[in-house]
Amino acid sequence: MITGIVITSIVVFFAFFLILFVSLYVISENQEEIIRKRKESLRKIAKMLGAIIDSPTETSQEYEIKVLSNYIEKDKRNRIDILSNILIEGLLLEEDERGRKVFYMVFEQLKPQVYYSKMLRRGSQNEKAYACKILSYFYQTKEIPEIRKYIFDRNKELSYNAALAISILGDEEGLVKLISSYKSNYEYSHRIILELFSIYSGDIKRLAIKCLDDCNDYIKASVFKAVAKYKIIEFQDMYLKEANNKDPNIRAASIKALSEIGNPRYEQAFIDAVHDDLWYVRSTAVKGLGKINTVNSRKALLEAVQDKEWWVRYNAAHVIVSIDDNMNMTNQVLNGNDEFAADAVNFALQKVYNKSAGK
Amino acid sequence: MGILRAVIYYFNIFCMAFTLALSFVYLTQLLISYFVIQKNIAKNIAQDHRHYISSENLLPISIIVPAYNEEENIISNIYHMLNIDYPEHEVIVINDGSTDSTHDKIVSGFNMKQIKHPIKVSLKTKKIRAVYFNPQFPNLIYIDKENGGKSDALNAGINASKYPLFVCLDADSIIERDAIIKISTEFLKDTKTVVAGGFVRISNGSVIENGKWKRFRTPDLAVERFQIVEYFRAFLAGRISWNSSNSLLIVSGAFGVFNKSVVIEAGGYKTDTIGEDMEIIVTLHQYLRKKKRKYRIRFIEDAVCWTQGPMSLQDIRKQRRRWQIGLMDTLLHHKSMVLNPRYGTVGFFSLPYAWVFEFFGALVESFGYFIIPLALLLNELSLFYFVLYVAVSTLLGILISLGGLILEQKTNKGTITVKQAMQLTPYAMLENFGYRQFITLCRVEGILRYRSLKNIWSKVKRKPFDQ
Numbered sequence: 121m122i123t124g125i126v127i128t129s130i131v132v133f134f135a136f137f138l139i140l141f142v143s144l145y146v147i148s149e150n151q152e153e154i155i156r157k158r159k160e161s162l163r164k165i166a167k168m169l170g171a172i173i174d175s176p177t178e179t180s181q182e183y184e185i186k187v188l189s190n191y192i193e194k195d196k197r198n199r200i201d202i203l204s205n206i207l208i209e210g211l212l213l214e215e216d217e218r219g220r221k222v223f224y225m226v227f228e229q230l231k232p233q234v235y236y237s238k239m240l241r242r243g244s245q246n247e248k249a250y251a252c253k254i255l256s257y258f259y260q261t262k263e264i265p266e267i268r269k270y271i272f273d274r275n276k277e278l279s280y281n282a283a284l285a286i287s288i289l290g291d292e293e294g295l296v297k298l299i300s301s302y303k304s305n306y307e308y309s310h311r312i313i314l315e316l317f318s319i320y321s322g323d324i325k326r327l328a329i330k331c332l333d334d335c336n337d338y339i340k341a342s343v344f345k346a347v348a349k350y351k352i353i354e355f356q357d358m359y360l361k362e363a364n365n366k367d368p369n370i371r372a373a374s375i376k377a378l379s380e381i382g383n384p385r386y387e388q389a390f391i392d393a394v395h396d397d398l399w400y401v402r403s404t405a406v407k408g409l410g411k412i413n414t415v416n417s418r419k420a421l422l423e424a425v426q427d428k429e430w431w432v433r434y435n436a437a438h439v440i441v442s443i444d445d446n447m448n449m450t451n452q453v454l455n456g457n458d459e460f461a462a463d464a465v466n467f468a469l470q471k472v473y474n475k476s477a478g479k
Numbered sequence: 480m481g482i483l484r485a486v487i488y489y490f491n492i493f494c495m496a497f498t499l500a501l502s503f504v505y506l507t508q509l510l511i512s513y514f515v516i517q518k519n520i521a522k523n524i525a526q527d528h529r530h531y532i533s534s535e536n537l538l539p540i541s542i543i544v545p546a547y548n549e550e551e552n553i554i555s556n557i558y559h560m561l562n563i564d565y566p567e568h569e570v571i572v573i574n575d576g577s578t579d580s581t582h583d584k585i586v587s588g589f590n591m592k593q594i595k596h597p598i599k600v601s602l603k604t605k606k607i608r609a610v611y612f613n614p615q616f617p618n619l620i621y622i623d624k625e626n627g628g629k630s631d632a633l634n635a636g637i638n639a640s641k642y643p644l645f646v647c648l649d650a651d652s653i654i655e656r657d658a659i660i661k662i663s664t665e666f667l668k669d670t671k672t673v674v675a676g677g678f679v680r681i682s683n684g685s686v687i688e689n690g691k692w693k694r695f696r697t698p699d700l701a702v703e704r705f706q707i708v709e710y711f712r713a714f715l716a717g718r719i720s721w722n723s724s725n726s727l728l729i730v731s732g733a734f735g736v737f738n739k740s741v742v743i744e745a746g747g748y749k750t751d752t753i754g755e756d757m758e759i760i761v762t763l764h765q766y767l768r769k770k771k772r773k774y775r776i777r778f779i780e781d782a783v784c785w786t787q788g789p790m791s792l793q794d795i796r797k798q799r800r801r802w803q804i805g806l807m808d809t810l811l812h813h814k815s816m817v818l819n820p821r822y823g824t825v826g827f828f829s830l831p832y833a834w835v836f837e838f839f840g841a842l843v844e845s846f847g848y849f850i851i852p853l854a855l856l857l858n859e860l861s862l863f864y865f866v867l868y869v870a871v872s873t874l875l876g877i878l879i880s881l882g883g884l885i886l887e888q889k890t891n892k893g894t895i896t897v898k899q900a901m902q903l904t905p906y907a908m909l910e911n912f913g914y915r916q917f918i919t920l921c922r923v924e925g926i927l928r929y930r931s932l933k934n935i936w937s938k939v940k941r942k943p944f945d946q
Binding site for chain 2: 125126129132133136137140141143144145147148149151152155244246247249250252253276277278280281284306307308309311312314315318430431433434460463464466467470471472
């Protein structure tokens with residue numbers, strides 16, 4: 121009886137272990153095979169592209185492209201993906217004119233975009249997301265209507281990739297709709313709006329105007345932040361007006377945008393902002409004061425470096441040190457009565473210029 | 480005598496049922512994780528983290544590296560941190576009163592000069608002795624402070640940091656170049672994210688050059704191989720399954736990204752504990768749920784950090800004892816959250832799980848090692864059931880350990896080759912014959928010596944990564 125139990129247990133144990141061991145082996149082998157195949161395909165495709173570039177005549181080039189095409193067809197799913205990634209990188213980064221021309225020729229003849237267009241229509245949600253990305257990198261503007269369908273998809277990965285894709289493709293209408301929808305959706309960080317603007321291939325000013333047309337405070341502040349670096353002069357009056365908005369994010373964003381433009385005309389706006397109740401508005405204003413570098417702005421900076429908030433002092437000190445060529449302001453702070461202000465300036469001096477200037 | 484026999488009989492049944500229940504819980508976690516990983520692999524095809532490398536719109540990040548007697552690896556690690564793929568970041572190294580040459584190595588290695596650095600004190604810490612800086616490394620700040628423990632060093636780092644996200648990173652760990660980018664995009668895509676942790680893997684044996692992890696190599700020592708198997712199970716089964724219900728109780732102290740303002744609001748790291756990584760996460764759960772704020776604490780298995788595991792049983796003993804004390808500390812400190820409806824899944828599932836299986840589990844399991852054979856000797860347990868129990872529990876143990884390895888292979892990283900996976904397989908099996916029992920006893924020691932070791936950080940021996 122006992123011998124039977126023991127023998128059965130041992131047999132069950134080994135059978136069980138064997139099943140697990142074989143499963144692990146199969147999974148590992150499978151993974152390794154996928155990686156090995158991918159590396160091999162990558163190596164071969166790169167070699168074939170090299171052969172196309174080095175082909176001396178058009179006929180031989182045509183022949184090499186045909187060879188590549190046949191190779192891709194044999195395992196289209198994986199190889200078209202490898203080729204597409206090489207082409208995207210090549211078309212964007214290849215410095216050699218001949219190389220770029222060849223990449224373009226391969227793209228024209230092998231038409232990888234057709235594969236992704238099909239994927240966009242028939243693939244799984246995740247495949248659709250991937251297709252959005254690749255089609256936007258191939259700049260397939262004709263796919264805009266199809267991609268736009270997915271910007272509000274419930275699958276997050278798909279809606280996110282579709283959003284980035286329409287932005288890269290310059291779809292103003294779709295992007296305005298999308299950004300407007302963020303009025304009531306705070307799931308994404310406002311930095312996603314900034315990213316959508318920074319990769320947008322259309323007219324930034326027009327996009328901003330349309331987004332501001334019907335928006336709430338959150339969108340307004342985000343759009344201001346997104347377009348600040350483009351220094352759009354036509355927006356300056358709007359920025360000046362909004363610098364007094366009751367929403368602190370809009371105030372800060374307006375001041376940030378005005379700081380980027382840096383016109384001395386905004387002196388009063390910066391001086392008002394440096395006395396704002398909220399520290400991050402004051403902190404933003406400090407940069408603008410440094411940029412315009414007027415007599416009054418320098419006075420305001422000397423006040424700001426004594427601010428009760430650490431970050432305002434820190435930023436003001438850095439601005440003072442960076443604009444103060446003859447060290448007048450710096451010495452004034454270092455010799456003044458505010459120990460915290462002196463510390464901040466001393467730190468900025470050491471950090472920026474590796475100079476020590478004790479009190 | 481009759482009463483004693485009855486006690487042994489019932490306690491024996493309890494121990495057997497308990498250990499089997501624990502195995503079934505682990506098994507369920509494995510299954511959940513398997514499906515989550517499968518789903519994530521499909522999702523990842525469209526992820527494009529590299530898109531953000533040159534973007535200005537990622538949240539800037541402060542990498543905080545607390546260092547206590549880390550002379551072996553500190554220089555190469557700092558260089559590695561300075562060169563990670565991230566558009567805007569600073570590295571803040573805090574020497575927490577090291578008694579070895581950590582300080583001298585950093586100062587001379589980076590030609591640091593002492594500067595007067597005003598620090599905004601949002602969290603109280605032990606005294607900062609000096610702040611060092613070299614304009615040649617504008618992203619690096621080195622802080623030398625009095626010894627106050629890892630939590631205190633982290634709080635000092637938070638105070639000195641200037642960016643809205645911070646990474647807490649152990650000085651003996653190496654993150655993969657794109658690990659932080661993978662995590663920080665989660666903060667962009669979901670503003671509810673307050674913490675995200677990565678997958679910590681054992682680096683022992685791996686090829687590491689100039690502070691960069693190059694490729695996996697199976698370590699020589701059995702204790703190191705056991706830990707590799709164990710970490711796969713813990714991270715890929717445990718963390719992924721808890722993550723799916725937003726009730727993770729720990730983000731590894733070796734690698735986690737935090738929203739700084741939320742951590743400051745919640746009071747920062749508690750300094751009188753040695754289990755700061757669990758403590759801060761449970762504190763955040765408590766704070767945010769009390770405030771009725773929507774939040775997410777995430778685990779991203781795709782973001783990888785490599786850490787050196789202990790190389791001797793003695794060091795494993797110290798480490799596990801410390802972990803158990805940390806666990807106990809946190810559970811006691813937050814006991815009011817257990818079964819409290821205000822704390823949702825954390826109060827109803829993950830904390831009771833930690834109490835029952837992580838805390839009492841160690842005690843029950845070790846009692847079982849004595850009670851079950853005793854019951855057999857006293858004929859309170861038939862040989863049939865004894866053999867059946869041993870066979871079932873061992874098979875479940877092996878299934879769980881091998882399950883961890885299978886999950887690792889499923890993650891599609893190709894880090895471990897077939898041959899290496901096969902080399903680790905015997906350890907997934909052997910782990911159940913001695914190693915697991917040893918770990919349980921270390922945990923029990925932690926419970927028994929809780930009071931005396933509560934504030935002692937037993938440092939384990941490290942060796943330079945490049946060796």
